[in-house]
Every structure is written in structure tokens, then in C-alpha cells.
Amino acid sequence: MLVENGEYWLNNKGDLAMLAVMVRRIAGRWPDGRIGVLTSAPALLTAYEPTVEPIFCQRGGDWPRRSPRARVTGRWGPAATGPLLNGLDAARALPRRIAMRLRRRHPSDDRASEATGVNRRSLHREGGRLPNALGDTDVVIAIGGGYLTDVDRAQTERTLDLLEYATEHGIPTAMVGHGIGPLRDEELLRHAERVLPRVDLIALREGVRGPELLRSLGVPADRVVVTGDDAIELSYATRNAHRGSAIGTCLRVAEYSPVTDGTRTTLGRVLRAEAAERSADLIPLIVSEHAAEDRRSTLPLIEHSPAATPPLGRFASPWALARQVGRCRIVVSGAYHVAVFALAQGIPVVGLSSSRYYDDKFEGLATMFGTGLELVRLDSDDVEDRLRGSISRLWTQAPDLRAPLLEAAACQIDASRAAFEQAATIIDAAVDSGAETTSGRSPISPG
Template sequence: MRILVENGEYWLRNRGDIAMLSVTVARLRARWPHARIGVLTDQPRVLRALLPEAEPIGAATGGDWPAVPGGHPVADRAALLWRAWTDGPKTRLRAVRNRLRPPATESGEPAQPAVPAAAATASLVVAQGGGYMTDVDRYQAHRALSLLEFAGRRGIATAMTGQGFGPLTSPDLVARAAAVLPGVGFIGLREGRRGPALLDAAGVDAANVLVTGDDAIEAAYDVRRPGPGTDLGICLRVADYAPVSDGAREVLGAVVREQAAVAGAALTPLIISEYDSEDRRCTLPLLAGARRTRRPVARAGTAADVARQVGGCRVIVTSAYHLAVFALSQGVPAIGITASEYYDDKFYGLAEMFGTPDAPGLRIVHLDDPNLRDSLTAAVVELWAGADDLREPLQAAALRQIEASRAGFDRVFGLVDGDSAGVGARHGE
């Protein structure tokens, strides 16, 4: 049996995406121990180092199954360490990669990406969790839709898991979604705020949709500490899809340094994405002048390493979605800072999944708030005081979502096993 996994982040530089991928591969491997599990990537040796139980499918080289399934552990680990040693801002690399992409059509929209050869012999195609079904990432959205359409037309089982949809308004992308998504066998959503309505508008049968939560929740929950942490965590990302003014940066840095000092806490830089060093470049300067700081995770650090750092915090402040996932899953309250509709949808959807009636564990602060300093300070103070009481309800919410996510994968298994109710139902679970 061959299973092809669409990995939305082919460069393997985002630890949130890697956490989702590790859970996906582990669940597929547990269900089908002898299957070949291929993962689309542009970093084959790095993939083998991170997930030796999966096979890299080279997206840039035609995307066929490797002639030899196994890797070379020493060489693969060396490749990961070498990349970490030589890594850094990739502004020039990003420009080169953009030039190598297929040219746009006459309408200005991205051309349809080539479907990897491995898809033709797959028994199951899974588009794993991510936030790429959105206007912000049209190229990757089209790439995933093309793969799902190809498989569906050939009678190959298809599924999407842990997906975040929207904002989705681009006419070409809306049309492609409406043409492809109704044919996908199962779609698991990480939130219920936007996704269900967008899928309904695309003509997807609600019976094929389940709100499960983010698949990375289980990976973070599994490394939780027995008690609350003591640090204040911080991550800031500035990108074309997440703009932040210089003034907002200054306020953010001042507030987290002040509040860490008031609490007698260390300020911990949390790095989820190494792409273009975006999290390091934006976060580390905020620590300048802080009384006590922690070291950031090494560039070769794993998703679990960062999740453990998060677990050492009492509260985190983050503009990166998956750091909030890592925190809430372990019972650590978080403040999501946002300056775009894209991140509004991410954080508000996550807040609803982890919300408690009287004291939400995720507070959202808008960076364009004219009273940013006061709003952010109040959120940190309130969550710091309430962290002990929030810990158990947040972990309980994480467990509910882990159960729902596993139920979603049972639905995926049923697509292949011929039982739409899934494996769990068959065993009375």
C-alpha cells in the first residue's frame, strides 16, 4: 500500500507544520505498519532525519517514489545539522524560488502546478493540516487542489486533515475549490469559525466534514509538564502576510520586558519558523534590555524542543499561530497578536476551540489598537494571575480535540477499508 501525503511546507522550516506532519505520519503508520508513506518535500534528507518512518517524494524532481525506500541515518542527520549550521535569512533564495515557479496565466493567476508522479500509484492521498487554503497562499492551495483532483479522477481515496480555510475570496481559487473539494472523501477542520461555511459555499456535503482541532495538539499535549511554568514567552513574526509597524514592535518589546521584570520571570524567545529566519530576526531584538532571558532553540531544534520551551512558560505572547496551539494544548494561556484578517481568522478560530465560558485561555490583541500598550499589558497581567485556574480547562479542551482528531483519522482509514464509519466505530470505540 502506498500513501502520499501533501505537506504544505516543503522546505520543512516551520515547526508547527512539522508537528502536524509527525502526528499524521505516526497515525498512518500505526494503522498500516507495512505501507509506504511518501511525503512531498524539497528537503529529502532533512525529512528522513526528522521522520525516518516516511519516504521523501522530491517535489522538484518529478515527485516519484524513491527507488530505495530507506535512507542513511548518519548522512540524513548530518544534512539536518549542516542546514542548521549554514542557515540564515533566505531573501535571495526566496526570490530565486519565485522565479522558478511556473509562470502565471494571462489572467495573472498562478499556473496549475504539476502533479507528482507518485500520485498515480497511491492508494490514498492525504492533504495534511495547514493554513494554505487561503488567498494568502494561492500557489500552495492550487498545488494541493490539483493533486486532490488528479487522485479523485482516478478513483484514489482522498482526504484533508486539520485544515484551516480562509480568507478565501480570490475568484479563481474559489472556483477551483468548488470544483475539487466536493469530491474529497473526508475533510477535517481545525476550527469551526470559518471553515464549515466556506466548505458549504463550495458545495461540500456536510456529512464529509468534521471539526477536529489542529493535529499538532496531540504532539504538544504529549510533552506537557506536571505543573505550570515560570517564564514569559514571546514570538513576533513580520512578513508580507503579517505586517507589523515599527511603533507596534517597540510597544510590544517594552510591554513584555516590563511585565517579565514585574513578575520576576525570564523572557523566553520562541522560534516556530526558521524560514528566512523570520521568527529569529523579529523576536530576538525584543529581548534587548530584559533583566533575564532564555536562549532560543537551536536551528536544528525539533518541534518537541519548542513545545517543551512553551511548557516552561506561564503565559506566552505570540503572533505565530502554532505557538498558541503548543501553549493551549499544555494548559498555558496565550495572547495572540494580529494585524491582518488572515491571523484574525487563525486566532479567533483557535480561541473558540479552546474557549472557556468565563475566562478564555487565548486573548487576542490587535497591533493597530490605538491603546496597544494598555490592552497588551492588561491581557498579560490578567492571564498571568489566572494561569493556574486555566490550566486544567485548557488541557481538557486539548483532550477533546485529540479525540476528535483521532475520530477524523478513523474516517480517513474508512475511505480505504471500505467503512465510512471508520475503524473506531467498527471496534466499538
């Protein structure tokens, strides 16, 4: 079973949470199956998920030989082995990174190679860009994320290429826990229109934008379900018996989420003042370690505050982040998955957005939970007043919001599990209907 992870360097604890949930579901459903996960960090992957097999996404990508390294790194865990293994992965990837930089300086070389017929939708061993493991795979599952969108074009193309190959070769496919869009690029839309109607099942994490987009692409309604985010299950399982007392925060500043220096100053001033007024700890909730983006944006907000607590380390697990979130009474976040972790534990959220991309993320999340999330646009003229008002309201309402939020989380977990079982039934039927599997191995057997 080949799992499209979407975040190959394992830099995002939200993506790691979705991966953890899916790996355990797959292993429980098909205990004798092999689970391959596409990655750029094979050594680090074995520390986070010692039962899976790393499939290198860029260099051949064959099914690996079984190795005792997975058991060793898994025993020590990513917090202990992460720095070493991440360095090992980076060293292995260095030659390819240098080659990519050279190609950027000479883009005509890439155009020439495309013109000579190199097909990105072929296996690597056939001169294409897809991992060889795909040719020896019985099932392809693309796990959740917000990467099917204009702002992540490269990953959108990679995922569509992978699914297109699978559907053309009779390999059962499923997409679970996805947030799709905004998607307006005409080339990407044409590619999605060609591929997505052929995917066996698509489970969405929200019902505001995704279903309509899929309908416009010709995806049959009976292949689409709305479940919520798969990471909800992990965070819900870590919930405390009693509500927390801190204010948690995360600010995402990126090309797809621009925030001015003046707005950052305002946000930090408000957070420090609100924490002091309530004698509350200020907890930095770091979810993305890509170029240390959440650390660089979040830690200055609480700097010099006596209420500030230390952040988790770079290689902390998603469970550790969920437990940190559980210490909070409210969360103020510009990162989607921090909000997911909070709402799943009955903790209300002030969502921070400065783009259509994040408007869609938070509005979809708010609809799934029904209450407990207030969206504040960081580019509004009255941002300080809106921030103070939302923090004050949700702090007061937090005790009453806990029960309905937990109930909504439980409902989404049930829906997500049901969608997985639906996908598993489709997969079993497809595999059993053939004389042999795509890979030539014996069909996978359900647990």
C-alpha cells in the same frame, strides 16, 4: 500513501508537529504501507522523519528507491545533521531556483508555455506539474495547515491540483486538521468548488469560518468534521506536571502579518517590563525559520533584557519547542502554532494580530479551547494598555485556566483521532472495493 505536507522546505515547527503526528497515525494504522511525503528538502526530511520516503515536489517526484541514508540521518537527528542536509538540499535546488528567477524576468515565456497546452494538473512524466508518484499512489492525505487561503495562492493551487487529479482517478482522499480561508479570490473559489466536494473527508481545525466556507462551496455536511489542530497531540504529550513560571513570546512579521516599527518597540518595552515586574524569564519561541522571520522579529523584543533566555537552534525538533513552551506560565504570540503549543499544555495566550488572516486563526483557536486566549490587535491606538491588561489578567488566571485548557486539548485529540479512523475506514473500503489498487500493487492492509 502520499502525504501533502504543505510546507516543503520544513521551515516551520508547527507544520513539522502535524507531520509527526500524522506519520505515526498512518504507520500505526497501516504498518506495511509506504508513506511518501512531498518535500523540497528530501535529505532534511529523512532526519526529521526517518521512516518516510521523500517525494520531490518539483523535479519529477517519483517514489524513491529505499536507501540506508534515512536510518543514518534519523539516528543522529536534525539538530546534528540539519545544517549539512539543508545545505545539500539547497544545492540540489539551486538550478531550479535560477530557472524560476529567469522566468520571473520573462513572464511571457510562462504564458506561452501555458498557451501551448502544458497542463499543470498532469503528471510530470506527461508534461505536467504533478509528481509522478501520484500515478503510483493508493491514498492521498493533505495534512493540516493554513495554506488554503488567498495569502498562499501558490500552495492553494498546488494542493487543489493534487486533490483534483486524485479524485478524477479514483484515488481515496482526505484532508485533516485544516484551517481554510479567508478565500475570496474568484479563480481559487471556482477551483475549490470543483474539487473539495469530491474529497472523501475534510477535518477542520476550527468551527468558526471553515464549515460555512465549505458549505458555500457545496461540500456535503457529512464529509466535514471539526477536530482541532493535529499538533495539539504532540504538545499535550510533552506537558509538565507543574505549570511554568516564564513569559514566552513570538512575533510574526510578514506580508500577511504587518507590524510597524513603533508597535514592535512598544511590544518589546511591555514584555521586558512585565517580565522584570514578575521576576520571570523571557523565552523566545521560534516556530518559523522561513527567511529567519520569527528570529528577526522576536529576538529584538527581548534584547538586552537580563531575563532573556537563548532561542532553540534552527533545526530543533517540534518536541523541543513544545518543551520550551512548557516552561511558560503565559505566552504572548503573533504566531498561530506557538499559541496551539501553549494552549495544549494548559498555558494561556495573548494572541497578537494585525490582519484578518490572523484574526480568523486566533478566533477559531479561541473557540476550540473556550477560554485562555485574549486577542490584541497590534494596529489599535491603545495597544500598550491592552497588552499590559491581557498579560496581567492571564498571569493571574493561569492556575485556574490550566485544567479547562487541558480538558479541551484532550477532547480535541479524541476528535482528531476519531476523524482519522473515519478517514481510514473510508480509505480501506475504497481500496478493497477495487480489483486492484491505482498503483497496481496489492491493497494496503490495516494493522
